[in-house]
Amino acid sequence: MTPEPPMSQEPPMTPEPPVTVGSTATPLLEVDDLRTTFHTPRGAVRAVDGVSLRLSAGETIGVVGESGSGKSVLGRTIMGLISAGPATEVQGTVRIGGRDVHALAPGERRRLWGPEVAMVFQDPMTSLNPTKRIGTHLTETLRLHLGLRRGAAADRAIELLVQVGIPEPRRRVRQFPHELSGGMRQRVVIALALACSPKLLIADEPTTALDVTVQKQILDLLGTLAERLDMATILISHDLGVIAGRTDRVAVMYAGRIAETAATAAVFEHPLHPYTDALIGSIPRLSNEPHAELRVIDGNPPDMSAPPPGCRFAPRCVHAFERCREEAPPPHEPLAYDARHSVACHAPLLPAPNADSGNADSGNADSMNGGDD
Amino acid sequence: MAGSGTVHLRESEQPVLSVRDLVVEFPVGRRQKVHAVSGLNLDLLAGETLGILGESGCGKSSAGRAFMQMPPPTSGSVLLHGTELTRLRSRELRRARAKMQMIMQDPVSSLNPRRRVRDLVAEGLSIWGFEGEDEDRLIRETLHAVGLEPEVVWNRRPHELSGGQCQRVCIARALMLKPSVLICDEPVASLDVSVQAQILNLLERSKRSHLLSLVFIAHDVAVVKNISDRVMVLYLGKTCEVLPSAHLDTRAVHPYTRLLLASVPEATEGGSRQTQPATELPSPLDPPSGCRFRTRCPLATDRCAAEEPVLRELGPGHFVACHHVDAAHVPTA
Structure with a gap:
């Protein structure tokens, strides 16, 4: 579903209340001890269990985790698409531009979607309405959120399609979603998300359904647009490769919690959490010799309706000891030499003392290409 | 293959599975048909893993299923231990196919x-x-x-x-059933990374313990390189390049293989990030004339439209179907 359900009754022209963002010290996004719990017949499933995050304007963070780690639920809860309800419990706060997403009335929240925060989903076919033309998707959004008139909206729609690299935009606006390829549809979804110039874009597995050559195009496009529009991005993916080249910081999720968060280069060069380390080790790499034995993580991720006590990775962790099984490590333990590298582990894989610490630090520079890898 | 040819075949070495001129087409009404696989030739030696690499729509799965005769190919031959599977009746086929x-x-x-x-x-x-x-x-x-x-x-x-x-x-x-050939069609594509590694290791182990030959069909370049001995790159039903997988990342020269390699997201990323215009896979209903990759190829010339390239040998075990690359383009490692 696109973030704007057509059933809204409020006048489309309500001007946006001014929001203090960017220039002030407040980060664009503040997530504090967020917990999303689903009550199911099998018991409470704690999909997100105590996540805190900060994101400044223009910054890109990658959220990486395996299926069931809670990364998608986190994205949707930040967006406010998942909110408290009969079977859903949301605790903690999400502030976008200083406003608490989950304290807003539904109508208010809807006004946040578009100009403040927008989302791109995995499957571009189901994010578009199959009975509406490409142009209608865009003009509908532009007229509702920005109050553009019909002609102006149509012109802007073409501009947006050009911006996302769609050839022959004048022909495309007349087409239906099924007439476009998967990569082209995902470009339309991105155009739709950018229609109101959001300050924060949440991309949830935006390329998982696409071929590798198209994946590269889409990731390049997202990177370029984020830079050009000074947009903060949360890139959610299961693919470490996707995250590695294209984010400033990474948060590695496991079983609803953040296991490790740091500058991207630091995470890939010196993973401190045994899970991160094992995950990186289990990726087949192009530089491996054929038939190289891959490292594996034994066992399976925990059942989130009955997670293990203590550290959730302990049952699969080769370094686990008594304390890990009894006591959950504090969620964010910053390192002595790098305050922005934090790890939730009783026995992190610390690099040899005074070696390489300067190197890992330099990765914190917020430039996108700063990772120099 | 995006041409045709058979130079890469190793007739002398008694392949377990050999496939000749395999064509798979699906009618889609209005007298049109999808050209899923157009003239595929391959052989699989005992104990070998052959990786078939390509993106969606390249015909890799259709080819794998045609080997199994589910459904049987439109034309061409599939020999398993010297038995022609395409001519067998269903009962005989089931018995032969158990292997x-x-x-x-x-x-x-x-x-x-x-x-x-x-x-x-x-x-x-x-x-x-x-x-x-x-x-x-x-x-x-x-x-x-x-x-x-x-x-x-x-x-x-x-x-x-x-x-x-x-x-x-x-x-x-x-x-x-103690088979001698195992066809794996994207066996790890739907699995998490950590589980994927377990299954890949298991396949390697099973291959050794059960003396299998593997056809490993996948879209993931790194996965294919890790498990295969040889890699065959397909594009729109045609073969682009065949080479030992140890050289996949260093010596591949076909422009399509290079594009695939350049698209692999890895930590070592950087370089240009301009917005490229979207490129489309041509319709398999009406594939381009000549070399099928020419519509997306940076090297394409008039010759590519007129004449289909044939597989040529560039080095030991390395074959490529392209008019514009030759042995001089292969980096010597």
Whole structure:
């Protein structure tokens, strides 16, 4: 579903209340001890269990985790698409531009979607309405959120399609979603998300359904647009490769919690959490010799309706000891030499003392290409 | 292959599986047809893993299924241990095909949800009438070999297992009939990274312990390189390049293989990030004339439209179908 359900009754022209963002010290996004719990017949499933995050304007963070780690639920809860309800419990706060997403009335929240925060989903076919033309998707959004008139909206729609690299935009606006390829549809979804110039874009597995050559195009496009529009991005993916080249910081999720968060280069060069380390080790790499034995993580991720006590990775962790099984490590333990590298582990894989610490630090520079890898 | 040719075949070496001029087409009404595979030639030697690499729509899955005769190819020949499968009647085919088993992408939906693990694994045996008191012991051994605890999973149904465990059951089931060829169609595409590594290691181990030859079909360049001895790159139903997988990342020269390699997201990323205009895969209903890759190829010239390139040998075991690259382009490592 696109973030704007057509059933809204409020006048489309309500001007946006001014929001203090960017220039002030407040980060664009503040997530504090967020917990999303689903009550199911099998018991409470704690999909997100105590996540805190900060994101400044223009910054890109990658959220990486395996299926069931809670990364998608986190994205949707930040967006406010998942909110408290009969079977859903949301605790903690999400502030976008200083406003608490989950304290807003539904109508208010809807006004946040578009100009403040927008989302791109995995499957571009189901994010578009199959009975509406490409142009209608865009003009509908532009007229509702920005109050553009019909002609102006149509012109802007073409501009947006050009911006996302769609050839022959004048022909495309007349087409239906099924007439476009998967990569082209995902470009339309991105155009739709950018229609109101959001300050924060949440991309949830935006390329998982696409071929590798198209994946590269889409990731390049997202990177370029984020830079050009000074947009903060949360890139959610299961693919470490996707995250590695294209984010400033990474948060590695496991079983609803953040296991490790740091500058991207630091995470890939010196993973401190045994899970991160094992995950990186289990990726087949192009530089491996054929038939190289891959490292594996034994066992399976925990059942989130009955997670293990203590550290959730302990049952699969080769370094686990008594304390890990009894006591959950504090969620964010910053390192002595790098305050922005934090790890939730009783026995992190610390690099040899005074070696390489300067190197890992330099990765914190917020430039996108700063990772120099 | 995006041309044709047979120079890469190794007739002298008694392949386990050999495929000649394989064509798979699907009618789609209005007298149109999808050209899924157009003239594929390959051979698979004993103990070898052949990786078939390509993006969606390149015909890799259609080819894998045509080897299995499900459905049989439009034309061409598939020889398994010298037996021509395409000419066999269904009963004979089933008997001959027991030596070639297939593992599918989605392990959960390829298992009957109502049956228990024991019966799922035993099915092949009971169809072939190998039943006996040894049956349970054999099933236990096989389950053990694929890393499942027989006592734990024995009576479970697929929904009680994780995706990785289901894939293990599929592998156990395929191994029960002691096949010599295993066709793996994207066996790890639907699995998490950590589970993917377990299954890849398991396939390597099973290959050694059961003396298998593998056809490994996948879209992931790194996965294919890790498991294969040789790699064959397909594009729109035609072969682009065949080369030893050890040289995949360093010596591949076909522009399409280079594009695939350049698209692999890896930590070592950087370089240009301009917005490229979207490129489209040409329709398989009406593939381009000549070289099928020419519409996306940076090297394309008039010759590519007029004349289909034929596979040529560039070096030992390295074959490429392109008018514009030759041995001089191969980097010497």
